[in-house]
Amino acid sequence: MYRVLIADDEYWVGRWLADVLAKSPYDIKLAGISKNGGEALEKLKSDQIDILITDINMPVASGLALLKELEESGRKKPKTIIISGYDEFEYARQAIELDVLAYLLKPLEREKVYEAVEKAIGLLEEEQRQRESETSDFAGTVEVVLAEYLKNPESDLKEKLAELFVRRKENPGFYRLGLLQTGQLEQSALSREPLRRKMEEACPGKRIFLHQRDRFTWAILITGIEHPEGFAVNETALASILHRYEFGLSRAHDDFSRLDCAVEEAKQALIGNLEEEGEEKLRSLEHIPSESELHAEFLSAIQTRSLPLLEECSRLSAELFVRRDYDLTGCLNFYFVLTGDVIKLLNDCYGKENDTEYLSLMEEGYELSVRIKNHYSIRSICKRFEDYTRKVISCLKEDEYLAVSDIVRKVLLLIREKYAQDLSLGQIADEYGVNPSYFSKKFKDETGCNFIDYLTAVRMEQARALLENTALPVAAVSSRVGFREAKYFSRVFSSVMGMKPTEYRERMRRDGTGREVEM
Incomplete structure (x- = not known):
């Protein structure tokens, strides 16, 4: 959406233009109506204006004076449409010198205004495509050099990487290098552009360059860091990735000749994160075999x-x-x-x-x-x-298979122990090497109910106990008994118990049968 500013000291002209633009088919938004050149200049300096429609003669500053002020200050000029009650050559000449794209005479015609606005939008869109193309080409070149360097760290490609930023007149600032590795030894499921979008969300305002180092590992170069001590990757934005991937990040560097150090630091950071995770899980472990x-x-x-x-x-x-x-x-x-x-x-x-x-x-x-x-x-x-x-x-073949009735008994115990985990009949049938449909029938024969009904009954039994005896929120109770979404848990609980979880807790409290404790 493009933002349009109208500047005209004639009130009714400004209102008419605003009405015409509001009814136009273009993706534009009115940023304001300024009644003199001074107001318009302040608006142009403080706001992002894409298209300016300005009268040529106004109090404080003329429309042409506005453009000259912007040009002399080095600010980017919006696409400008001049409106005037005077058909004078000198005005037109100055407008051309200031890159004005249309010169409209009063009284204004709706179609002429639309033609000028459409021309402005066309130029803006072309500039945007050009910027995207240049950005894409630059990013692609940097990523190619990064890939070549990671394959051959002994080369002089670090210097080439620095030259690319100098040639583009882009200051990389401080940079950090990250390694993102799949938690399984299977090929990475991440593709380039979704990963780029995630990293840009996690590092707003920074440039992200990617290289898939091997089938399992992505190398991520983050540039444009101004203050290293205040920079942090937003892991919340990466939550959907990090439960399947390990991530390590180097320290901040401002010299590409240190890129080899950044790679090693990212690797050690990744290993260090894994080591910390392992130490937490080791505290309760007493003995490990040789x-x-x-x-x-x-x-x-x-x-x-x-x-x-x-x-x-x-x-x-x-x-x-x-x-x-x-x-x-x-x-x-x-x-x-x-x-x-x-x-x-x-x-x-x-x-x-x-x-x-x-x-x-x-x-x-x-x-x-x-x-x-x-x-x-x-x-x-x-x-x-x-x-x-x-x-x-x-x-592997085996001589004796477990009887299905024995499997059912083991599954009943499994449900009691692991009801909070993702359990499915198909998964269990595969684990014991039996046909899922046959196992489903035998399970019902042995227990009198379907697998999912039995699992739900166990979960509801545990949910009732938590609602009666703890102060845990319903969402926490839902998670503890194996439901990913609290809303779905509430629906299932209501269908089984005939009331919502909150209503059940309140009834138990009123009856004096529930005692809440912190957990």
Whole structure:
């Protein structure tokens, strides 16, 4: 939307123009009507005006004097339309010299005004396209040089990067380099422009340059930082990204010759963030098995097809290497050897069964051992191996399968223990290797109700207890019993209990059956 200022000392001319513009088909907004040149000049200096429609003769300052003042002060002039009651050559000549795009004679005609405004908008749009093109070309060039430098840090590309900013006459100020890495060892799901928009939202007013360093990692160059001590990335704006990605940011530098230091600082910051997270989770941990013990437990979990044991081994191995001064190298070596043993196990099975699925998993194991070498996150490495091993376990044959009734009993216990987590019948059926439709029927046969109804009943039971005995807000109760949205929780609670959560809490309080405690 373009902002238009009208300047005319004749009241009715200004009102007529305002009415004409309000009824126009253009995306414009009236910024005001000034009754003399002085008022117009103040408005032009204090506000963003895109189009100026001004009388040539006004008190205090003429329309041409306004433009001369702006030109001499170095300010950008708006697209200007001159209106006048005099058809004089000298006025027209001066207007041309001041880049006035239209000279309209009074009495004004609606169509002539529209033609002039349309011409102004066309020029503004063309300038905007030109700026976007130049900005895009500059950003693309910087990102290409950044990519080349990260591939070859020993080159002189740091100097080339500095030259680009000098040539564009753009002051990069202080800069910081960030590394954003996926929490899984899968290819990054982020694409360039959505990530750029997120980073611009998190660092308002700063220039963002991006390079996908490998399949898992984005390098982010943030420039235009004026005061490093007051700069911080708004992590709230990145919330949708950071639950799946790790992020590390370098210190502020004002010299591109220090770019290698910034890269190393970003890497260490990323590792440091992970280490702090690990230390918090370690406080309640009493004993971690040795590497050899964990290695044996992992193989036992695979051979016995025990998913709970697999999950426990994965958790403990992460804690082991995080506690050991964030021993990334030790973690990589441990999983490299372990992956080799899993491949041997699959090779033995392939020799007996001649099953191409085993062959496919062996190839994936080889790829895994290569792909994890340049990853910075211990927890991500552990999780990726766990995901891979789950596939191995589901592929391995076993002599005796759990009876469905035994599975149902295990699932009932699982629901009681993990009702606050995302649980689905399909996920559980896959975990135990049974058909979801068949398992759903057997679950109802064993319990008398559907899986989702049983899960909901358990959650409502826990919700009632929290509403009766705590002062937690309804939103907090909703989250604690496994609902992502408080509104949906309230609807489910109302359908089950016949009243809203707040009404239930109030009734329990009135009946004297509820006692609230802080949690």
